[in-house]
Amino acid sequence: MQPTTYQTDTQKYAKCIEVSKRIRWDIDQDLIRGRQFDFNQKFLPDGLSLVNELEFLNSDEQRLLSQIQGRSYANIFGLVERFINAKVLEVSREHWLGDQTALEALIRFSDEELKHQEMFRRIENMIGDEMPAGYRFMPEPNDVAAAVLSKSTWAVLALTCHIELFTQAHYRQSIAPDPGLSGLFKDIFLYHWREESQHAILDELEWTREHASLDTEERDQAVNDLIELVAAIDGILQIQSEADADYFFGICGRTLDENQKKNVKEVLLKAYRWQYIVSGVQEPRFNALLGNLTTEAQGERIGKALAPIFN
Secondary structure: OOOOOOOOOHHHHHHHHHHHHHHOOOHHHHHHOOOOOOOOOEOOOHHHHOHHHOOOOOHHHHHHHHHHHHHHHHHHHHHHHHHHHHHHHHHHHHHOOOOHHHHHHHHHHHHHHHHHHHHHHHHHHHHHHHOOOOOOOOOOHHHHHHHHHOOOHHHHHHHHHHHHHHHHHHHHHHHOOOOOEOHHHHHHHHHHHHHHHHHHHHHHHHHHHHHHOOOHHHHHHHHHHHHHHHHHHHHHHHHHHHHHHHHHHHHOOOOOOHHHHHHHHHHHHHHHHHHHHHHHHOOHHHHHHHHHOOOHHHHHHHHHHHHHHHO
16 A cells, blocks of 8 residues: 555644643743642552552552652653653654645644653652652653664554543543542642643644555554554663662552562552553544554464553
C-alpha cells in the first residue's frame, strides 16, 4: 500500500486555538496562588496508587506511599513532556508553508508543554523541600527524550496520544472525584487536564496525518518502534518503582519484613504500569484510534508484546 492523500481539517485546529486562548492559565496566579502541599492528605487516589492493596500498611503509611508515588507521577509527566514538545516542534515543520491555522495550534501546544515542564519542576522543588532527603528520580529526561525521538514519528505520536489521553482519564475518573487529596496536588492535574484535552485532539490529527504519508512497510516498522517504546517506558517504571520502594522503606518509620517489602515493590510496579501503560491502552478513544491505524496482525503483535505487562 502506498501513502494516501490527507486533507488537513483546519476547523479542528482552529477549535483547539480558540479553547487554548479561553482556558489559558498561569502557574503562580491561577494554580499555586501562594499555597503549599497538604501532607496530611494523599497526593494520588487509591485508584492510581493502589496503596489500599497493601493492607499491612496503616493509614499514615499508605498516605506517605501515595505522596511518594505522586512525586514520581509528576516527575514522569515532566520527563515525557520533554520529548513530546520536541516532536510537536518537529511536526509543525510540515505546516510552515501550508495551513497556518494548524501551525498556530501546534505552536500553542509547544508553548503549553514548556509551561507544564516548568510547573512540574516547581512541584518537585516544593515537594522536595518538605519530604525527607533520599528520594531519587532515576531517568535523565534528555537521555530518555533522545532515545524516544530516535524512533519513527508515527510511533512517537502514538505514544504521545496514549499519554495525553490517559492523563484525561486519570483526572476525570480518579483524581477529580476524590475529596481526600491535597488541594494543590489535585489542582495541578485539573489545570494540566484542561490543556491536555486540546493536545490530545492535535495528537490524533498529527498521528493520522503522519499515518497517511507512510507506505505499508513503513507502517509496519512504526508498529515495531511503538512496541520498543512501550518496553522502554516499562523499563523506566521498573527502575523508578524500585527506587521509590527503597525510599519508602527508609522513611516510613518502621522495619518491614522481607515479604512485606516484596509486596510493596510488586504493588508499586503494578501501580506504575497501570498509570503509564495499561490505563492508556484500555482507554476507549486510544484503543479505537490504534485499531483504525493498524492491521489485525499488527494489533496481535502489540497485544502479545503487552501481555507480560498486563499480567
